[in-house]
Amino acid sequence: YYKTKEGVKFPIAKDVFDYLYDITNGRLRYIFGLIYVLTTRLHIGKLVQTVSADLAKGTISALAKERMKKFALTKVEMTIIEALVKKGELNVANLAKCTSKNRSYISRAINKLLVNKIVHVRQEGKQRIYTPSLDAKIAYSKE
Known part of the structure; x- marks a missing residue:
């Protein structure tokens, strides 16, 4: 779809993939899991049209901090x-x-x-x- 239609931009920037590749050590399962979370959390197409690296970093960091809070760490x-x-x-x-x-x-x-x-x-x-x-x-x- 993104290659056949002219003028259509991919909703996730390339530098977001580079960032995810770095933090996950290239594990595709985690990369695509985080992409899925980004697209659902940011409501791509409704609230946000494209995801920049800064937006992705903030969203992923907030998600990870949320997950860590549930453990009540000392x-x-x-x-x-x-x-x-x-x-x-x-x-x-x-x-x-x-x-x-x-x-x-x-x-x-x-x-x-x-x-x-x-x-x-x-x-x-x-x-x-x-x-x-x-x-x-x-x-x-x-x-």
Whole structure:
């Protein structure tokens, strides 16, 4: 439709796709899920004709923050998430250094975050490496 009709513009700007590609690490499932959310939230065609990068960033950030609010995170849990978003991936020892908390306290907080799927874990030898979820990454990034 957009290629056959002259003068018709695609409702989502190319830089929005670039932004979504970057924050999702190229995972198409997440990109198109976020595109769907953008189109339904912004009522494309009724309220907004085209989605710019600034509008998309604000809307996606607000959505991620909404999702994070439902978990009622403590200050320490938020600090852990912020450290993970800033550094990308950390183990408990490095998280303890970044947050100036002891390891057992960090481990208990991380377990709650794992149960709520706010943080993901992978095993590398004896170490467990923690990474933030997509929502956490978007909600706590400084972009």
